[in-house]
Amino acid sequence: MTDAPAPSAPPSPSAPSSPPSKAPKAPDASRRSERSRRAILDAALELVGESGFAKLTIEAIAARAGVGKQTIYRWWPSKAAVLFEACVLKGTGPAAAELPDTGDLAADLRTVLRATVDELSDPRLDAPTRALVSETANDPELGRALTEKLLEPQLQAYARRLRAAQEAGQADPGTDVRVALELLVAPLFHRWLNRTLPLTHAYADTVLDLALRGLAPRP
Amino acid sequence: MTDAPAPSAPPSPSAPSSPPSKAPKAPDASRRSERSRRAILDAALELVGESGFAKLTIEAIAARAGVGKQTIYRWWPSKAAVLFEACVLKGTGPAAAELPDTGDLAADLRTVLRATVDELSDPRLDAPTRALVSETANDPELGRALTEKLLEPQLQAYARRLRAAQEAGQADPGTDVRVALELLVAPLFHRWLNRTLPLTHAYADTVLDLALRGLAPRP
Amino acid sequence: MTDAPAPSAPPSPSAPSSPPSKAPKAPDASRRSERSRRAILDAALELVGESGFAKLTIEAIAARAGVGKQTIYRWWPSKAAVLFEACVLKGTGPAAAELPDTGDLAADLRTVLRATVDELSDPRLDAPTRALVSETANDPELGRALTEKLLEPQLQAYARRLRAAQEAGQADPGTDVRVALELLVAPLFHRWLNRTLPLTHAYADTVLDLALRGLAPRP
Amino acid sequence: MTDAPAPSAPPSPSAPSSPPSKAPKAPDASRRSERSRRAILDAALELVGESGFAKLTIEAIAARAGVGKQTIYRWWPSKAAVLFEACVLKGTGPAAAELPDTGDLAADLRTVLRATVDELSDPRLDAPTRALVSETANDPELGRALTEKLLEPQLQAYARRLRAAQEAGQADPGTDVRVALELLVAPLFHRWLNRTLPLTHAYADTVLDLALRGLAPRP
């Protein structure tokens, strides 16, 4: 279901692993049309942007992409999987791979959290992201993929930055950085998803301030 | 859209609000069959538990409840609204209305956060709650209702408890309790929704510990 | 599958014949929309005339008739059944019910056989008739219905006329009229279906002449 | 479209008929794999016997024959053409080439007509024959080929036998043998195709008796 086609591992001749017991089918990934794949992914993103995920249909994606429906069903298990791969394709350069480290933990985190606020407020990202979170909630399989490919890499970057701060003596070394980073990130996500109160830079700053107090080195 | 039927407020004679110009419809709530309403709500909850929200259909609810489809369409705008009302019906006694206040803030919050962890881990609540969050993500209208009826009351309870703690000198009076409470609650929600790491009592305790450090009265 | 809706006999309360064993479904014929039925039948005939049976699709019929596909599937088991009912509807008044009897057997048969030639040559009837015969060849169920409703009534009319001739002393009373009538009708049908040689009035006359010699009263 | 590949006559150098202007295609018949051709024809007959013509697909034929789809499309225009060629291959030895001539017209015809009844009753021939007749009804192109290759040769054999009888003084020389033969053959075909009444030896005898009376030499 992801960017590596689920159904087929490249058939290495030395490891005829799976007996042809009841294999549903195994499309030959090496013959796959890259042209079609890109057209499908592009079309999916366009259509979600235009009408939202609820009105997104496989038929519409196929039509927009100039592709047969079967070409979608052959390579993806659900429209959510298509959209997910589209997001992975567009959404991740090495941009998000590393947090800045100027030596000033508070400043660095402020920059990043504010950027996160801006991203979540960007209407081009809002629709597909909500769609993915929405589908993810009820589809653990897909959820795992999304977490692994998009969410965790980002969280790991936070973890690295926090550990660096601990080593630099700017954060209490006894604190679990994993939990600390969730204190930073989860509130933003919570407001964005539940729309309880506006998601602003000021809010990000306040969250950061509170969380950093908990992280401060003990006397 | 919720437990009070959206379309019609009982026509108070002092407010002859809408002349029958092009009124979409105005079912007479006083004639409504409570029997059917309960059957529908029960059926909805059962079916979500059995097969998940994605496979929940109005037709199935109607069939299970022994009810005509129109009886659902008359009173609810969407299956999500039905499910939402079903959750409100089952899910809220005065239980969540107030947090305990033993005078020991940390102990009280620990109790409550651990209870929240337990609730989110309960498979009977897991499915419908995920369904609601999922729908909510793409339906702002419904999201508002859910926030208002289920989420905010709980958050307000936290807010009251934190203010009480401030007044008792157990928490820094300069801190925004609204943000503080989100630091407590959002991380639990985040782990539950995204299934990144297990959601345990220990995790709740760690979150609480970190957040309380930020809340501690300044010297 | 015919003009009396197959699935449901009117449920006479005194004869609850079939236990609800594994009934696939039983649409309520009394609620059936006559409007839709006619539109479907008309559309089917039109489309066969325009593009032939091979290109006739249920979707096209539904679209042309302004009807949901399910309304076709609900009441007919196949597109051939639709077309069949359409032919029954249009094709049979009491017109074909009785052969003329002027007292002159040869003349009467000549009239009727020539008329049959004309009918088979009429392009408006040619396409749907070929379609029905074609489907009928591989679908015994449908074949039975077609034989019963369209073919046999006509053949019986021939049989009656021939028996009358026998009683009037114009035909050998020992001859099997059923076989005799097939000697008259089958050759026309054969040429029409197989397109071996042109199907003309002259041919009909020759067939008649030959067959009547076999039928002549013995000295 | 038939057993001689329609698209290409072997390019005789003296007739450089088509410059490669926009020729649709011209497979080189000399390179054709006889192995594949036989496998395809066999597979087609097998599959028709197993599931009927309606469920016969090009893909299934290709799979059964161990052949690429293109190899079928290259050499035949339709599945009916494949089946037709298969029938021609299996179905015609010199068996049907000539009718017996013992000098006794009635006896000879009885033998042949009864044999025809037996053939039409043979379930192995029934399915493919019905399939061909069925397709033929709506496809004049194919119909012509079928008539030419299978039907007419047989009818011509009848014609020759009848003419011999005329010359021997056993049949009225003024009668059109073509029509006479259709009086014999068409009724059998009619009962077989339409399944009106059982097709038996007795029926064949009766048809023969009646028809021969028409053929008898005039006094």
Next chain:
DNA sequence: TCCTAACCGAGACGGTACGTCTAGTCTTGGG
């Protein structure tokens, strides 16, 4: 007490999209 307006169960209707199947074309790699 009857009348009449409404809700109610039921389910047929015009539709949309589903996921599958097959047609017929195109591409790749092997012989």
Next chain:
DNA sequence: CCCAAGACTAGACGTACCGTCTCGGTTAGGA
């Protein structure tokens, strides 16, 4: 350049639900 294999565009299949719309049948008040 044929062939086996199979991915491709295209579009019909038959099914499942959607949300709307009658249908009787019950169940209220209001006359």
